[in-house]
Amino acid sequence: MKTLFAFLCAALLFAASAHAQQTQPLERIAAVVNEDVILQSELDRAVQNIVNQYADRQNQLPPRPVLERQVLERLILVKLQTARAAETGVRIGDAEVDTAINNIAQQNNLSPDQLRQQLARDGMSIEDFRSSLRDEILIQRMRQRFAQSRVSVSDAEVEAAMTSQAGATQYNLAHILVALPEGATPEQIATGQQKVDGIKGLLDRNEMDFAAAAVRYSDSPNALEGGSLGWRSLDEIPVAFANAIRSMSPGDVIGPIRGPSGFQLLQLVETREGAQATGGGTVTQYSARHILIRPAEGASGDGEAKARIDTLRARIAGGADFETVARESSDDTVSKDNGGDLGWFTQDEFGPEFGGQVAALQDGQVSAPFKTQAGWHVVQRVATRQTSVDDENRRAQVRESIGQRKLEDEWDRYLREMRGEAYVDIRSGDAAQAGSDGG
The missing domain is CATH 3.10.50.40 (Chitinase A; domain 3)
Structure with missing residues (x-):
């Protein structure tokens, strides 16, 4: 379980969503998501939470309309995931939530009362915290079931990865995605190309660092995390990038490269040597x-x-x-x-x-x-x-790494399908110009 601070950062959007059930129905609606709604007050709170997180680096945030669109998309995915979890029979009981809260308090050396006080200082009631925690556990449980049914890692895959990774270099990567819809028109492709070229120009002229550009411009779900992709070995990197990465130095950026989701820029953040097998029991x-x-x-x-x-x-x-x-x-x-x-x-x-x-x-x-x-x-x-x-510890780490990578790819595809099939009517601000979509 996360520390309190880390959990609060992750739970901010969940908390905004959970609060909707306690709000008067006459409030303005930001989006309709299938049979549910996201209220403008939810969106405003979630956006303000992000702004508060970036209090000492406001210049890294995108313009308010862009930030609202990013946050609204996250709220939409939360609604869709919790609804799908309920449909597939995933349930989280009160006792499980109580246990999770007690674990968070203990890991932060807090009593239950001190936890309530900390939450209050961070602007969150214990009821909202419980609801947000329940939603996060619900989505985690659904991901676990999804992994069990969709993701498997064979012994042959583990052995092959261990052979290729022994002593090999690993790469810490970040990316920026300029998304294109399926069946994009020539005009949409041209607009995406213009946007990604503009972002690349900002980076080349050192007018913005990569993480800030990801927060401001990327269409990827990890945009607000600076586009971080974490550590990967060469065989876990798409072929379109892998050959170029070998000759890159930390800080270098390659792209734009057109992929299934749109145009991508990729930055090599740092490198390290892979683990070597050593003796032991x-x-x-x-x-x-x-x-x-x-x-x-x-x-x-x-x-x-x-x-x-x-x-x-x-x-x-x-x-x-x-x-x-x-x-x-x-x-x-x-x-x-x-x-x-x-x-x-x-x-x-x-x-x-x-x-x-x-x-x-x-x-x-x-x-x-x-x-x-x-x-x-x-x-x-x-x-x-x-x-x-x-050898066994390393084998377990490799198996987990392969499984996580497969899960990320499959889960992202699953979320895109879920989003594409959903009825979503966006009514908030500039985002409403995108209109309604439905599956």
Whole structure:
């Protein structure tokens, strides 16, 4: 969980959105988003929150109409994501929100009362904070489910990446995007080209630094973060940029280059050498397969899930093939098509409850049904092996890096599809000139 300051920065837009439920319905509407609305007062508060964050560097902010458009787009995406989460059955209970708040307070060495006082000084009520935290957890949970169903990283991908990255240079990058709509007309392309050339001219003449230009002009969702893309190895960089980056020095900018989303400028911020493998101890890894049954919503959901897992365990005890039962019945969409195969993992990789069950088994043995936060499981341990601690740590980091990169790409595409399919009627200020769109 984030520190209080970091969370507050991330939660500002959520807080603005959550406050809408407590506002009088006669307020002016900034945008209609499907069956929901964003009030002008929400937008104004969210914009002011951003302005407050940039109090000591106001010159980095874009003109007010541009900032309003950027913030409104973020609010629209928040509305769409929380609505989609609700539609797909993602729920966040009060107890989970209470736990998250307590964790934030403890990590910042605050008591609950001190947290309330800190929030009040930052202009946020505890009710708005709870609502914003609930929305953030809701979206995080939806991203996790999305990752489980859409993103997988094979052992071959990890091994290939480790080979290519051993001792290789890594690059910290930032970008500026001048977006183009799908099926852009020649006039729209020409306008985008003119805009990106103008931005590049400002950078070439040192009239603005790259991060400030990203905040002011980029159409990317990370514009207000200065366009930061973080650290990437060469094989994680689009081919259009990769060859040029090898010969760049920190601070250099390349582009504009036309891509699927529009025109891009890319800056090399800094470089570092990739991690080298070193000696160390060993760690036990397990190969296992499992069957997961997720409880349905409602008071009877857990009991029904337990009854289902008991039935499946009895079938396996009676001679049914574990992999076949997993393909037919498991709710784990990532592993079920592979017969519940989880690959190689360390004991705590899937949580202490799951790891403890696997560690207690013998190779080939099947556990009794047990419960974790994900639901009810039975697990079959397949094999064990010893591997270098350093190699395993690096392998886990590489797997996470590949998974995160895939998730970013897939999630961005998913958000664009969601945005494109939604009915959005923008009514606020200059942004209203863009009109309504719907899917």
